[in-house]
Amino acid sequence: MSRILVTGVSGLLGLNFAMKVHGKAHQVIGVANTTPLTGVDFKCLQAELTEPGAVEKLLDQEQPDLILHCAAIANVDACEANPTLAAEVNGVLPGRIAESARRHDTQMVHISTDAVFDGVRGHYSEDDDPNPLSVYARTKWEGENAVISANPQALIARVNFYGWSTSGQRSLAEFFFNNLSAGKLVFGFSDVFFCPLEVTILAETLLELAGTASSGIYHVVSSECLSKYEFGRRLADEFGLDADLIQPASVRDGGLVAARSPNLQLRTDKLSAALGRQVPGQAAGLKRLHDAYLAGLPQRLQGLSVTNS
Numbered sequence: 001m002s003r004i005l006v007t008g009v010s011g012l013l014g015l016n017f018a019m020k021v022h023g024k025a026h027q028v029i030g031v032a033n034t035t036p037l038t039g040v041d042f043k044c045l046q047a048e049l050t051e052p053g054a055v056e057k058l059l060d061q062e063q064p065d066l067i068l069h070c071a072a073i074a075n076v077d078a079c080e081a082n083p084t085l086a087a088e089v090n091g092v093l094p095g096r097i098a099e100s101a102r103r104h105d106t107q108m109v110h111i112s113t114d115a116v117f118d119g120v121r122g123h124y125s126e127d128d129d130p131n132p133l134s135v136y137a138r139t140k141w142e143g144e145n146a147v148i149s150a151n152p153q154a155l156i157a158r159v160n161f162y163g164w165s166t167s168g169q170r171s172l173a174e175f176f177f178n179n180l181s182a183g184k185l186v187f188g189f190s191d192v193f194f195c196p197l198e199v200t201i202l203a204e205t206l207l208e209l210a211g212t213a214s215s216g217i218y219h220v221v222s223s224e225c226l227s228k229y230e231f232g233r234r235l236a237d238e239f240g241l242d243a244d245l246i247q248p249a250s251v252r253d254g255g256l257v258a259a260r261s262p263n264l265q266l267r268t269d270k271l272s273a274a275l276g277r278q279v280p281g282q283a284a285g286l287k288r289l290h291d292a293y294l295a296g297l298p299q300r301l302q303g304l305s306v307t308n309s
């Protein structure tokens, strides 16, 4: 059995990864900070990871085989409001974890973002140069570079994903589901393109990729890219909701604080080659999201977070 330390376990990716993977083959030790979890069947610790010595202490105590570093200031507008905190958590902390993982001979998977690209051209490969537009994107790129220089064996996964969360409103899928279920009109950006993976498919893919002992940067996204508007319509169709409640709109009229990259279509051929198979398209992910909904996962997750109970 391998021991996997998951930072950011109270977040969208960390929690779904932990719940998907913890079991007979893998033992998850989760680390939350301000949002403790109750009722989970994996071990859950609390740590402010930027405190001096916090990372070393965790690795000394828990001796994991793998660390999946999901913790971040992942809210783009929160980064714009507090760039110093974003620089520390997204830019500096990953390097410290990478350094500590190297010293402990622990494999590391660092979670980064598709948003490191400016989204002007699209169809980016791992060899293309990033050009971040926002504080979030710039600090995440700084984090990638810190990881690479501290620990060249680390794996860096640039991701984009959706799923069910403890707050019920963390992901774009929840935004569309909540509003359409309530019969509300919403806007969907028809000029912003991305390739999101359903979060439990992402969890499985990250674990599989880690098993190949790959290192360096990988785009771990869906092989099928689409606009946010089209994503909303596909979700509506999957759930039997009214897709015509979604109005196409331009991101220029969205009133967003931080700049967004319009075309984040990422190539996945490097990932496919490492896995020896194709990466799923959107239909498989939306079906997985729907199956989880029918199995009651949204309610279960919303009952796990102390702040929500």
Ligand SMILES: NC(=O)c1ccc[n+]([C@@H]2O[C@H](COP(=O)([O-])OP(=O)(O)OC[C@H]3O[C@@H](n4cnc5c(N)ncnc54)[C@H](OP(=O)(O)O)[C@@H]3O)[C@@H](O)[C@H]2O)c1
Pocket: 007, 008, 009, 010, 011, 012, 013, 014, 031, 032, 033, 034, 035, 036, 047, 048, 049, 050, 069, 070, 071, 072, 073, 074, 075, 089, 111, 112, 113, 114, 115, 140, 159, 160, 161, 162, 170
């Ligand atoms: N969501 C997306 O679509 C998306 C897209 C591209 C990339 N990503 C990347 O994917 C990763 C996971 O994102 P997410 O959406 O799951 O994040 P999230 O839901 O916002 O959760 C963030 C997590 O980070 C933890 N955290 C933040 N600061 C911390 C600190 N100083 N010490 C310890 N823990 C800290 C939080 O803990 P508490 O809440 O307990 O304080 C929380 O568990 C991030 O690296 C993000 O940049 C996300």
